[in-house]
Amino acid sequence: MSYPKIELHIHLEGAVSPEALIAAAARNGWELPVSSPEALADFMRFRDFDHFMKAWFATTPALSTEQDYRELVVDYARRAAAQGAAYVEAIFSPTDKIAQGVSLDTCFEGFCDGVAQAREEVGIELRLTPDITRGLCDLDTAKRTAEYAVRYRDRGIVGLGLGGPEDGNPPEPYAEAFAIAREGGIASVPHAGETAGPASIRGALEALGADRIRHGVRAVDDPNLLEELAERQIVCDVCVLSNLRLGVAPTLEQHPLPTMLAAGIPCTINTDDPTFFSCDLDSEHAAARSLGADPRTAFEAGIAGALCDQDTKAHLRTIAAEYDWDASAPSAASV
Numbered sequence: 001m002s003y004p005k006i007e008l009h010i011h012l013e014g015a016v017s018p019e020a021l022i023a024a025a026a027r028n029g030w031e032l033p034v035s036s037p038e039a040l041a042d043f044m045r046f047r048d049f050d051h052f053m054k055a056w057f058a059t060t061p062a063l064s065t066e067q068d069y070r071e072l073v074v075d076y077a078r079r080a081a082a083q084g085a086a087y088v089e090a091i092f093s094p095t096d097k098i099a100q101g102v103s104l105d106t107c108f109e110g111f112c113d114g115v116a117q118a119r120e121e122v123g124i125e126l127r128l129t130p131d132i133t134r135g136l137c138d139l140d141t142a143k144r145t146a147e148y149a150v151r152y153r154d155r156g157i158v159g160l161g162l163g164g165p166e167d168g169n170p171p172e173p174y175a176e177a178f179a180i181a182r183e184g185g186i187a188s189v190p191h192a193g194e195t196a197g198p199a200s201i202r203g204a205l206e207a208l209g210a211d212r213i214r215h216g217v218r219a220v221d222d223p224n225l226l227e228e229l230a231e232r233q234i235v236c237d238v239c240v241l242s243n244l245r246l247g248v249a250p251t252l253e254q255h256p257l258p259t260m261l262a263a264g265i266p267c268t269i270n271t272d273d274p275t276f277f278s279c280d281l282d283s284e285h286a287a288a289r290s291l292g293a294d295p296r297t298a299f300e301a302g303i304a305g306a307l308c309d310q311d312t313k314a315h316l317r318t319i320a321a322e323y324d325w326d327a328s329a330p331s332a333a334s335v
Helices: 018-028 037-043 049-062 066-082 094-100 104-121 139-151 172-183 198-206 217-221 223-232 240-245 257-263 281-290 295-305 310-322
Strands: 005-011 085-092 125-133 159-163 213-215 236-238 267-269
Touching: 005 066, 005 267, 005 281, 005 295, 018 037, 018 049, 018 066, 037 049, 049 094, 066 085, 066 104, 066 125, 085 159, 085 310, 094 104, 094 125, 094 139, 104 125, 104 139, 125 139, 139 159, 139 172, 159 172, 198 213, 198 217, 198 223, 213 217, 217 223, 217 236, 217 257, 223 257, 236 257, 240 281, 257 267, 267 281, 267 295, 281 295, 295 310
Parallel strands: 005 085, 085 125, 125 159, 213 236, 236 267
Antiparallel strands: none
8 A cells, every 4th residue: 555645746737647638639629749648658758848848838738628627636636546645736837728718717617626526536635736837928917827826715726836947937027926826825836946046946935935845956056045945944846757857867866855855855755747757656756765755754744835724734644643654654675
């Protein structure tokens, strides 16, 4: 049986199964670059982040209806629960879809309906954090997205994110959108320190008031920043296999996770885009354990970083307290 896990960084569009993506493309009239699950796997062997973004925009527009988005949530909830997930915070990207004529209403309704259905059918608590896609989204749209996040707060929206390419797109211009979200009770969870360096992380902390950092692995380039993140106990959502697939870390042995853990930064373990990166929660945890990550410590970092209500956090603490971690958790030697 898989040990309990908390996942705080999973892009739902990047978790769509190849079969569901192909079916949605046929249903919605989107022409994919390939027509079989096997060819899709070949298409998603990335060279770098730019190649990944091109593949994202060649495939994910196939998902364009409330049904698509609701089913995305429920399908991933089932897969995550089967691998021990007790709680998931999932990302969706509404600003990507505006250019293809998909409204914010359609996105938010579909994904939020999925949260309720996942709770009812799968029995898992799942929350949502819409991403603003930098470089594609004007600032007015960013602010509208923040307003929608506040409007849907009672239907599972807990955070506002900032995704897309970091290089050439610093976080500071999006400060007003994140201020709108924070004033409405929505947390700040931007991507930073993945393909750009420490300045991106500092901008996320200072301009966007980040409550948590998605990725953050480039903090190892700045010892003072590492120390600050540890002192402030800023939870970082680490995605080891994603970092390898995109060349953020050249090899598993050179991944920054051990340095971050040694500095005292609380780190969660996450799949990022499992369909695109050929991974799942179990393989991601296996990679992290091989680098010295402890499953219970990762679960506790997940509790600390989770944006859910206190009752849900109390339930997660009970899971941690009652599980026999020493007897049941796999060792790094089993990787």
